[in-house]
Amino acid sequence: MRDPLGAPIHPLPIQILLVVTYVLHIFFVTAAIGSLAVGLYGLSRSEENWKRLAQVAVRLATQATGLGITMGIAPLLFVQVIYDPAWYAATTVMGLWTTLFIPAVALGYLFLYILYLRGNIAGVGYVSLLLLLLAGWIMHNLSSFGLYPSRWVEWYAPGGVPDTRGVVFHGYNLPRFGALLFGQAALSLGVMLLLFAWYFRRREDVPQAFLAFVESQARGALRLGSILFGLLGAVWAFSQGAELGMALPVLIVTLAVAATFFLHSQKASSERALSTLGLYGLALLVVGILREGMRTAALERMGYSVLQYPFVWDWGSILLFVATALAAVPVIVYLAQVIYASGLKKEGADPAPSVERFGDLGVRLLVGWFIFYFALGLYVLARTF
């Protein structure tokens, strides 16, 4: 069932890109869910700190959703290259839900924006949360389906008669869904709140008492997240993990992450928010590798080896990708520097002159990319004639 064209590069770099970009994606997605949930809770409270935190959390949720969606594009691409049989079997057998995924995300995002702009329509926020959770559930099914290749035909054609409506969910595992979504949402929320308190620690217009409140909520979120992740992770290990012969690795990873963040929550502070972010990034990477390991192991049982995926070295496409990365990454860094600098003071602030020069370089890099793009096209045109 593999695509006869093969991959355009050795499968290992694709697999690495898949895991790394998944980590970026899941961080923002879970941060969005966690922020929205705490924002909605905050809206229901009357205390000033909670009201203020609700505003912050809803804004965080809005930006995190946009970034989560954008970051999700990359793993979606790479999974189709090396796991095409598993992915396409899932997307067709659950075709209706596959198609509804984007409308659910789009509507959820739109409602979230309305909540952000209007500030106090909690009902809209709850609808948004439900839609985003539905999208998460769909993605969980699409991903988990691939772990059971021996059941694909039976799921597609129960009793030998194909069901081509694509309405039934298959392959789900509730503890896994709960650990990776709710457990990680609380952990991501904790990290984001710490980063918020760290960023605004020098702003005179932001009360220190509020920042202390945010910090304490961050610690609570980390504690809650670690407990959820540990408990649900253990059930995940003994359910899906055991089915796939991977109970022990799942148990070790989930308990290690849970214990690390439970202990870390006691001493986490806004001053050390960046190291907490680093630690969390590492934890997400380990969980991402675990997910990948489960998929590899499940498919290898059926004789499917990712590293044996046929490939050609398609240098043209690799060249275009690398050239684009070289042009785009400095620009992304520049934009991050601008937004960072502008928020340091209440009335806004310009980035340092060196950053401005970096911005000019970014523009030149983008123009350079277009020159490269057209030159490459003319070269291909000349070669074809």
Add this chain to the structure above:
Amino acid sequence: MYPVWEGYLIHSAIVVAIIAVAHVLFSHVTVAATWFNWWVERKALLENKPYLQDYLKASALRLLMLAYTLGAMFGVGIWFSVTASNPRGISTLIHNFVFYWAAEWFWFIIDVFGIAVYYYTFGRVTPKTHARIGLILALAASGTLAIIVGILGFKLTPGAWLQTGLSLDGFYNPSFWPMLFARFALMFALTALYALLVAGSLPKDHPARQEVIPLAGKVGLVGLLLGSALVVFWYVPSLHEHAKTLLRIPQAIQPVFYIKMAAGVIASGLVLITAILSPKRVSAPLGYLALALAFLGLFGAERTREVLRKPDVIYGYMGSNQIIYAEKAPRGIKAEAPRLNEEGVLQRLPFAVAPGAKGAGPTSGLDPVEAGRVLVTLQCSSCHTVSKNTAFLGGLRPLPPLLKRRGMTDAPAIRAYLEAIGGFPYMHPPVGTSEEKEYMAMYLEKPIKEFFPELRTEGGAK
């Protein structure tokens, strides 16, 4: 071959078309809007017209909320809907162009992150820095167009890729250059309509409204005229003979497609002329109406482009039914149709499942009608409604009425008709053994009787 998702109530291909056109509308508006806004921002700076910032803020907020994120999201939505409806087609694109899409992903990040930075830094950084962010947005948004044009064009005109299998040959394909420039021009017309909508929502006496509306009218009209000319005089002539033939066959490109395109172009043109000659008459509702009509025109244009490669999903390589027909395919790939004709679809394909189908002949307990359903679903459902699952509002080119209209209402007549299908330029002949084609005919008789109960009493009379 993967399992088949026919759609649910609505045919899967219609779902893809709706999402795709929504994406085109949002994304085209976005790309040109970034250039238009950059120009307006420069104007505000150089001519000292700070009131233009009000237009820019209103435009940026809508772009942030709707165009950027929804544009990007519907783009991903096309993937999702196509992975459900035509997985092998999208797989071919992914395996050729994964790094091109990954490159586009970088532009998406700049777009989505950048528009947020752009919006939130109004008045918080110097005007020069803000204008630079606007320029970065315009360049990155154009980068997304620059990449997707190559992939879109590949499906219709894969060009030298069919011989070399090199992705660069498929990307810079014969329709690449005309489509790149035509789309770039036409998107200014869409952006102008969007600008009218935004400016029209400002207070009537706002100076930005009076200044932006005629400017948008001029920019949009130039884009519309130039883009239309590029389509007619460069893009269409760049197509292969097969596509040009289909353009002349009403069964392939229905006249309603041309009507939609013409309506979109004429309505957009009239609104843009009104913006130049009588800007006070332009209001936000008129902008919405014009965008709706432009959507109609886009729908006609995009559907026409999609149909021009029929019967293939990737012209000259893979049929819409996801079977590889190319006899000399790149990278040593072999045509699948001959093998399926020889060995049988039910024996060869893992998801061609029917009770008893893997055994030999009727003695295995095979239900020929059920086997026929599986074969018809596999081969016909990507372009046709083949069952009541997707018959909502008549479905997509539904087979039962189509066959009835041609007098093919019983299995023997349908069987003969199946053999004749290879004679149409927009369809491949069905694949499978002779028995399997019998099964297909036996199944097709069934939905005809379901759709037209009166035929049951006539015993299948024509």
